[in-house]
Amino acid sequence: AGDWIRTVTAQTPTNIAVIKYWGKRDENLILPVNDSISVTLDPAHLCTTTTVAVSPGFDQDRMWLNGKEISLSGGRYQNCLREIRARAAEVEDKERGIKIAKDDWQKLHVHIASYNNFPTAAGLASSAAGFACLVFALAKLMNAKEDHSQLSAIARQGSGSACRSLYGGFVKWIMGKEENGSDSLAVQLVDEKHWDDLVIIIAVVSSRQKETSSTTGMRDTVETSLLLQHRAKEVVPKRVVKMEDAIQKHDFASFAQLTCADSNQFHAVCLDTCPPIFYMNDTSHRIISCVEKWNRSEETPQVAYTFDAGPNAVLIARNRKTAALLLQRLLYFFPPSSDTDMSSYVLGDKSILK
Ligand code: PMV
Secondary structure, three states: OOOOOOEEEEEEOOOEEEOOOOOEEEEEOOEEEEEEEEEOOOOOOOOEEEEEEEHHHHHHHEEEEOOOOEEEOOHHHHHHHHHHHHHOOOOEEEOOOEEHHHHHHOEEEEOOOOOOOOOOHOOOHHHHHHHHHHHHHHHOOOOOOHHHHHHHHHHHOOOHHHHHHHOOEEEEEEEEOOOOOOOOOOEEOOOOOOOOOOOOEEOOOOOOOOOOOHHHHHHHHHOHHHHHHHHHHHHHHHHHHHHHHHHOOHHHHHHHHHHHHHHHHHHHHHOOOOOOOOOOHHHHHHHHHHHHHHHHOOOOOOOOEOOOOOOOOOEOOHHHHHHHHHHHHHHHHHHOOOOOOOOOOEOOHHHHOO
């Protein structure tokens, strides 16, 4: 009976936070110091495809990322595997004559193959899509009957931002109150159809890997930044309420104002860290100035910008017409071959190409 194999393949897009998560109150369980809100990208761009397989012939859990074997010994992978195994249920595949009893899952091993459709080295949030996809695929393989929010709490233990990739559209990661993290999970605010005129363009300013990992950065910030405490207690709770309202009402002016302000405060908090963390570079700053000038020259904001733990700009245009103009301006001011290190653009919504 050692000759069967059962596989499941899943695909998960990455997400971009418009209200940032930065700082953990529990590093092991990955519990944040504030709520965050993100938008999940179109799966055609920046997504992870993961195939998980189980067979009695496998003698250990193994994983390959973009074709290269990686170690599963880290706590984050182990937490995800353990949590899904604890929820595994009986699987019966009559067609292929496979029956796996609930208890068998504790002895069986899995092989995992994961691919990013975008170079991992580009420093574009790949762990978010990666852990969300891994947890989702394992849950399907092992017939774990948990809803997306429960699975998000497991993905959270792989990478915090991953919990928000279990849903499309706009998603909120509720920080929760429990010490064991059971209520720190993602909920969908609105689905992907709710505000489908938005177009996301990512300007790849540098494809170098970031110098300070989010884990180290967050730890230093939590230990040294007073501004973070003010942000988490006083600023984000109010901003989250306003952001949810702006999203519900398709209020782009408020959405853009809140998104830009939150990105800027996140980078201010990084600067307030000892030693200070610099994620943006000169090109990032020039992109901010360009967008700010443009928005001020119009009656109402046209584009929102947000930057994660790296110099790449995520630009959100209010509609397709603005997105086409934005792309034109980016190509004019930041041509791919100029002396800046701008290398390419990624469209978060293929509809603009039509
Ligand atoms: O999930 P992590 O550890 O990669 O942290 C992500 C942090 C930011 O991308 C900077 C913000 C966010 O909310 O996604």
